[in-house]
Amino acid sequence: MPNHFPAMMRVLAAFKIQTATIRNTAECEGGLSGAKAWKVETHQNSFCLKLMPPDFSVNRLLAIHQAAGQRRTNGMSYLAGYLSAASGETYVELDGGLWELQTWMDGQPPSVPYSAPQKKAMFRAIGEFHARHERPPAETAVSPGIARRIELCEKWRLKYEKHLFPSLHHYGDPQWKPMLEQCLDSFAHYHARLGALLLSCEHEMYVLEDCIADPRPENFRFDADQLTGLFDLGSMRWDNIALDVSRLAGEVSDDGEVDWDFAFQAVNSTRRLTPSEERLAKVLDAANVLLTGLNWVQWLVEEGISFANCNHVSMRLTHLLARLEKIEKHPAWKL
Incomplete structure (x- = not known):
């Protein structure tokens, strides 16, 4: 099992998150796509840091971020947003990996049977x-x-x-x-x-x-x-x-x-x-x-x-x- 913590800290710094403000990081339960995700808690906010699956392209990621950004601007405020890095882009490339930082979505997932x-x-x-x-x-x-x-x-x-x-x-x-x-x-x-x-x-x-x-x-x-x-x-x-x-x-x-x-x-x-x-x-x-x-x-x-x-x-x-x-x-x- 690879240790992602050092890379996570570098990526968060690239997203302008000061490491001194981070209170906790916890890996989220993964699905089946091969992506990895962590909840990152700072003294002020919580975020979802995500490492995309291998071979996920930058162009595809930017299309997703643009689609979400348009809809949030048009009033779909409950859709997750994507933060910009110091580079001005909404992603960070590090050691061959492609990372994004989302706003954390509060609440609980629905459980079966769905109401x-x-x-x-x-x-x-x-x-x-x-x-x-x-x-x-x-x-x-x-x-x-x-x-x-x-x-x-x-x-x-x-x-x-x-x-x-x-x-x-x-x-x-x-x-x-x-x-x-x-x-x-x-x-x-x-x-x-x-x-x-x-x-x-x-x-x-x-x-x-x-x-x-x-x-x-x-x-x-x-x-x-x-x-x-x-x-x-x-x-x-x-x-x-x-x-x-x-x-x-x-x-x-x-x-x-x-x-x-x-x-x-x-x-x-x-x-x-x-x-x-x-x-x-x-x-x-x-x-x-x-x-x-x-x-x-x-x-x-x-x-x-x-x-x-x-x-x-x-x-x-x-x-x-x-x-x-x-x-x-x-x-x-x-x-």
């Missing part, structure tokens, strides 16, 4: 993120998310038809093995229907703009049911708002099913969805249910990647299996 007011607030925040940006930037084009899912579906379809699915016979984790087997079995059963569904959206045009892309409930903060913070835009990409709606809807689904009327009504209170965007959200969600497990098969079985936070892996696979059990009833098949 209706908390879910409504998270969906409203998604809508506000897409309503608060400066216009343009935006463009009308095909959804990159659909194109990516078509490519992934085709890749695994060919593996299945050529009998090249990875063998789980010698895979060692007794908890995850049956979950991964179910992911492969579900794709084998539904890949033809999924491929046709995705192709039905292949040439449709949508408004594209900055998307959070991975708005997980653990990245929101609440005081009871009052939203106090939203942070971590590290997955931000260019797509339609339906990408964010589908991601969050899947994350907060109950008993494997999404309450689409609730989700759309909440988002519409801050950013009106078109009928084609609502349809796209359902299609993307159905694809996410069937394809996300294949990513886990690739990471855990084919590539042998080990994750430090095994509890996160177990929770995500368990949630995914609940969704797979209800996939036959998914409304996307009726579109």
Whole structure:
């Protein structure tokens, strides 16, 4: 385990944080991206210091910071802000690592089962993120998310038809093995229907703009049911708002099913969805249910990647299996 403390102190000094004012630093529980984060407490304020994953580019980081800065300027005050270093930039490069310093978001993450007011607030925040940006930037084009899912579906379809699915016979984790087997079995059963569904959206045009892309409930903060913070835009990409709606809807689904009327009504209170965007959200969600497990098969079985936070892996696979059990009833098949 590398000792990041000396580098942290140098980075904080570059962000104009005097080391004498620092009262405490504590590592935050990590996700699965490979980033590292620490809560830094000074005598006056608290911050989140983050070391980005390897190969994270400066241009990508600056695009994220610009997107957040615009929205905070336009009134989205609960979105995390990024501090400037002595260089004038909102990042510091040190020994090949890329660092940023965020304002600390007070409050607590929502806990399962999520309350209706908390879910409504998270969906409203998604809508506000897409309503608060400066216009343009935006463009009308095909959804990159659909194109990516078509490519992934085709890749695994060919593996299945050529009998090249990875063998789980010698895979060692007794908890995850049956979950991964179910992911492969579900794709084998539904890949033809999924491929046709995705192709039905292949040439449709949508408004594209900055998307959070991975708005997980653990990245929101609440005081009871009052939203106090939203942070971590590290997955931000260019797509339609339906990408964010589908991601969050899947994350907060109950008993494997999404309450689409609730989700759309909440988002519409801050950013009106078109009928084609609502349809796209359902299609993307159905694809996410069937394809996300294949990513886990690739990471855990084919590539042998080990994750430090095994509890996160177990929770995500368990949630995914609940969704797979209800996939036959998914409304996307009726579109």
